[in-house]
Every structure is written in C-alpha cells, then in structure tokens.
Amino acid sequence: MGNCIICGKPVDGHVCEFHEEDVAFEFEGGSPSELVSSRYYRGTVDGYADFGLFVDIGDHVTGLLHRSELDQRLESLDLEAGDSVYVQVLDVRDNGNVDLGWSIRQAPREFRGEVIQTPDGDVLPEERDGEETDEAVDDEPPTTSEPPSSEPAPSATDPVTRGGAGGAASASATATESTTESAEEPTPSAELNRTTVDSIDTQVGSVVRLEGEISGVRQTSGPTVFTLSDETGTVDCAAFEEAGVRAYPTVEVDDVVALEGEVERHHGDIQVETEALEVLDGEEADSVANRLEDAIEEQARPTIVAPLVEDDAIDAVETEIVDTATEIRRAVMEARPIVVRHSATADGYVAGAAIERAVLPLITDKHTRDDAVYHYFERRPLDGQVYDMDAATGDVTSMLEAHERHDEPLPLVILIDAGATVDSSDGYELLDIYGVDRLVIDDSRADNEITDAVSIAVSPSLASDGEVDLSTVTTTALAANVAAHVNDDVRGDLEHLPAVSFWSDVPDAYADLAERAGYDEHACAERREAVALEAYYQSYKDKRELVADLLFDGDGEDGPQNGNLAAHVSEQFRSKLETELETARENLETRSVDDLEIAVLDTAAFIHRFNFPTTTLLLDAIHRQGSESVTLGVGEDELHVRADDALDVRELGEALTEAVPDAGVHVVGGRDGYVKFLSGEREAVREAALEQIGETLA
CATH class of the missing domain: 3.40.50.10490 (Glucose-6-phosphate isomerase like protein; domain 1)
Incomplete structure (x- = not known):
C-alpha cells in the first residue's frame, strides 16, 4: 500500500484512479495489452498518414492518433519523426490496434507527476536503482542558463502535489538550469520600476517588479508557488529550484517582498515566473506595508x-x-x-x-x-x-x-x-x-x-x-x-432574496422590492420551495451552481430555463410535502389546556424520519395551515413547539427539568430552539410540556 503522489490518498501503487490523468506515464512494456486506457503517455512521432499520426509509445508499441482527435489540422502540426509528444490511450482493440487522443499538455512540467510503467508494475523515477531520472526527458531540447522561450511555464495554479516525487521528469529537464547565482537568491534589480498586479495582464512576456506581501506559499512537485498580494490584487509567482524542493526557503507568509519575474499566461491564468525574490526590511518594508494597509482601509x-x-x-x-x-x-x-x-x-x-x-x-x-x-x-x-x-x-x-x-x-x-x-x-x-x-x-x-x-x-x-x-x-x-x-x-441581484425567504406574511416592502426586480409572489414561492427541497438532499454540500441556477435568473430571455428549473423542483416539493401532510393531519391530536387549543403530533410514529420533508419543515407547514395557536411535535427524544405568540423554549426546558427531573432535559438552540430528553421519559415530558405551554400562553 502506498500513497497517491498527487493527493496523498492510500492506494495500491503510486496514483489513485482519480488522478491518473494528471500524471505522465513512461511505458516500458512490450505489448499493447499492457497499456491502461485513459492514461497519458509520453511517446515519439513515428510518421504521418492521410488519416492521422503514428506515435510510438515505448519501444515496442505504436498507436494511431486519428486526425479527428486533433484540435487543429493535421498538416498544421509542427512535428517531425522522433519528436516527443504526449498522448492519451483511448482504446486498445482486440487486434492490438491502439487508438490515441491528443493531450493539450505537451511539456513535462505541465503534468503534476511522472510514473514509469514497467511489466512488473509502476515505479517512480527515483526508485530506479542506477538510473538517472533525466533519461525520461532525453528528447527534450538541451537546456541553457535560461529555459527555451517555447517551453510552457510550470502552472502556478496546479493543486499541490501531496506526496511522492511526481514531476521528476520535469525536474530533470530544469534542474540543470540551477546556477550558483540562483542558489544565492539574487536580489531584484533597482533598474526596474515597480508595477502593480492589476496591470500585469497587459505585460505578458515582460519582466516586471512587484512589491507586496506574501499571502501564501505552496510547494508543488515542481516549483514553489508564492502568492503575492499588493494594493491592487493577488498573483501566483512560480519559483523553481529543483523538483519538489522549496525555493527561497527563508521567505514565509506575511513577509514584505520585492519580486522580479516574467509575466506569463498559462492555461488562461496570469502568473509570474520568479527570477529574483528579496525580503524587504526597515524603511522599505514599512513603506510597502503602509501602502497596503492604507489601500485596504480605503477599499474595505x-x-x-x-x-x-x-x-x-x-x-x-x-x-x-x-x-x-x-x-x-x-x-x-x-x-x-x-x-x-x-x-x-x-x-x-x-x-x-x-x-x-x-x-x-x-x-x-x-x-x-x-x-x-x-x-x-x-x-x-x-x-x-x-x-x-x-x-x-x-x-x-x-x-x-x-x-x-x-x-x-x-x-x-x-x-x-x-x-x-x-x-x-x-x-x-x-x-x-x-x-x-x-x-x-x-x-x-x-x-x-x-x-x-x-x-x-x-x-x-x-x-x-x-x-x-x-x-x-x-x-x-x-x-x-x-x-x-x-x-x-x-x-x-439580491433584491428578491428577502421575499424568497419568508414562508408566509412577506412584508410589503420586500414583496414590492422583489416585484420590481422581476419576481412576483409565485416566482418567489417557487424558488423558496425549490431551495428547501434541494437543501434536504446532500445537505452537507453547498450545491453552489445548482442553488445559483435556482435563485439568480429572472424569467427573461437570459434565463427562462432556470425559471423552469425552479418550477420543476417546486412541484416536487409540493407533492412530497402534501403526501406527508395528509398522513400527519390524520394523526393530529387536539388537546385543550387552560382554554388553549394545542395540535399534538407524534413525530416518532407518523413522520417518515429519513424522507423529505424534515420534521421541522413539516411542523412549520402544519402550524401555518392549522387553526390551533400552538403545534407540538413529540418525537422519540425531541420536542418541537410552534406558537403564534413568542414562546421561550429555554424557559420551557427549565420547567420540564423541574417537572421531570430524571428526563435529562436540555434545550438546543436557545429561546427559539427545541427540547432534547431521554426517550424513556417521553410520555412524562409530553404531558409536562402541554401543562407548561398552557400556563404560559393561555
């Protein structure tokens, strides 16, 4: 049992199933049947055909990259026989033919790790006794003191690699770039004028100087990623020392720094390739810190x-x-x-x-x-x-x-x-x-x-x-x-939300506000009911996109399908609620206490505990639709009360503790909460609650 080199999850091997597509595999097998579908492999171009490109994966297996799998015309590919490419295995046919797909990642550093697939199992490059990890990238162009301009930068947005030594292939291609000068962490040049984060998206390809505070540090399998914040924004800055090795180890979160580097766009994100990073102190640090604090105070x-x-x-x-x-x-x-x-x-x-x-x-x-x-x-x-x-x-x-x-x-x-x-x-x-x-x-x-x-x-x-x-x-x-x-x-966007949240008696001011925003009473009710239903399912999840679709659309030309979504889910809500209400109404007991009519429901016996709606939502609906001024729900070990007049549940709990001292009564949620008790004292707690509510509200 090992750990995934990407997320650290225990696995039989080096990569979990979920992250196989984030890893570049080097194939040393001898048969197409050993290839694993969906994995990305490093290969070399073997030759062209009218219908695609032949790629050698390892020394003994060749696959076809059909032209339909390319994101450009076949004849526009700037590839020659022997060039390295990365491809995905889509299928291995019974006759041994291998169907390949194109990988948008065409450099080692764009993957989050490397694994060598051998006939005896997967191994990490550093596990190969007597072998240099840079053999995996010996087809890469020779490196110089500066990386080739055509080589994509390591992504500063990639999630952190959580274990292992994935990405060693990219490290071997870059490790030779380390010089005595980089090891000494050169300080930024005074010749560059300071720029700000909000302006660097127009300076792609240029070397800039930024001053700000380090708000985050992430160590990936390749570069160290520093998050730098100034008074205008935040940007990730990738610094490479050696694969998986912390660059600028003395730089920590909250340090005030000056950083120089080249602005690049990688997978749509702006990032800075760090060339020099210096921790400021004294008056320089104070000046930057004061500038940041003044901006925050003004803008916050x-x-x-x-x-x-x-x-x-x-x-x-x-x-x-x-x-x-x-x-x-x-x-x-x-x-x-x-x-x-x-x-x-x-x-x-x-x-x-x-x-x-x-x-x-x-x-x-x-x-x-x-x-x-x-x-x-x-x-x-x-x-x-x-x-x-x-x-x-x-x-x-x-x-x-x-x-x-x-x-x-x-x-x-x-x-x-x-x-x-x-x-x-x-x-x-x-x-x-x-x-x-x-x-x-x-x-x-x-x-x-x-x-x-x-x-x-x-x-x-x-x-x-x-x-x-x-x-x-x-x-x-x-x-x-x-x-x-x-x-x-x-x-x-927010004006209709208060009206959505009221189950009854929406204040006129909020109803009018929603109406002006394009949400009438019916539209608000549909969204309230739809969210209530979706809140129940997988209640531990935020459901960000689904909730946004339900709430923020209007029924205009930009989003009628979302209005239909709310209507569809709302219809399910009403159907499920009405089914449970029918059962509950048939089993309601009305008790008269001191001239007070109290509707009592045995929620342990007459509510489907693990179905929608929840006990609290059902009791709310019963009370809204009922004629009694108080509704009491008594479960196996919980007591919920709904009343037209404000009732202090904490005071009720204190009275129940005195009346049934052995019931283990305690209140959850304060004056608007509910009562918990020992199930063995259920009947005694119910009768005591009825008596106390009658004395309080009658």
Missing part, C-alpha cells in the same frame, strides 16, 4: 451605506451590517479564505448564497487564478443551527491542514442562520485558540453572551433590546443587506 469600507428597503429590524443593526461587510471585504483584499457555515434550511441556503453572490466577483477581481473563487470561498451547510464542537473540529482540522501544507492564511468564518446562542460557545472557543475571526448573521433571539465570543453579531434581537418585531425579518434579509454592502455591483 463600503462606499455606499443604504439598506435594501426601510426596515426597523435592519435599521437596528445598520452599524453591524456595515462593520460585517467591511470585515468580509478586508478578508478578500488580504487574500484570506472565507468559510461560510449556514443552516441546511431554505433561509440558511438563500442567506449563504447572498453572501456568496457578493463575494465571488471580488475574489475574481483580486486574484489572477481562474479557480480562485473555489479556493478562497467555501460555503458549508451545518446540521442544525448550532456551531458545535463537531463542526468546529472539522473546520479547524481543514484550516490547519491547509496552513501546514500550503502556508494558507487562517480563514474568516461566518455563521449564518446559526451560532447566535451559547450552545455554540465551545465551537467558538476552539476557533479562538487559533485566532480565527468569526462573524454571526442570525435573525433568531440571540444570547447576549455571544457578543463576547464573536467579532461582530448581526442580530436585531441584541441591538434592539427586544423592541423590534423579529417576525418581519429573516436571516436572508439580514444577509442580503450585508451582501449589498459587500458588493454594491450585485445589489440588483
């Missing part, structure tokens, strides 16, 4: 402060909204990853998507990597509305691994529709040990203690001292206002 604060609509609940947290938007914008500018944790509910998903909609364009503008929006922003749904130790441990494990392997900065963590009660304290304390900043955006009744556990809490219940009607606001309404201040350019 929202230029426009205006709510989406006039709303007392939003007005109560205007300062917190602006401060939260500032922190999010600052994280983007400092090239810090942003991790959004939200409840796996319709409100949680829509609110998280609002922040995502605002942040992604800023990340795209800040970074030159095409995949930066996936690397610097993650949205991870939570199971419930509490940021417990399980969730925090997972986040800390991920961030420490990223920090250890790639020198990645610690993230900004944003809790949405979750984390506003003391139930999340343990999780926050774990983040605090590592100095991770955290923000909360939540419409529920938050605990005052949470203000000491997070940097900023956007919660009207805290800011208004209970004077604001919380029924007129959702977490999405809060998050959409934050998002509009994070990125004013997407404000128009």
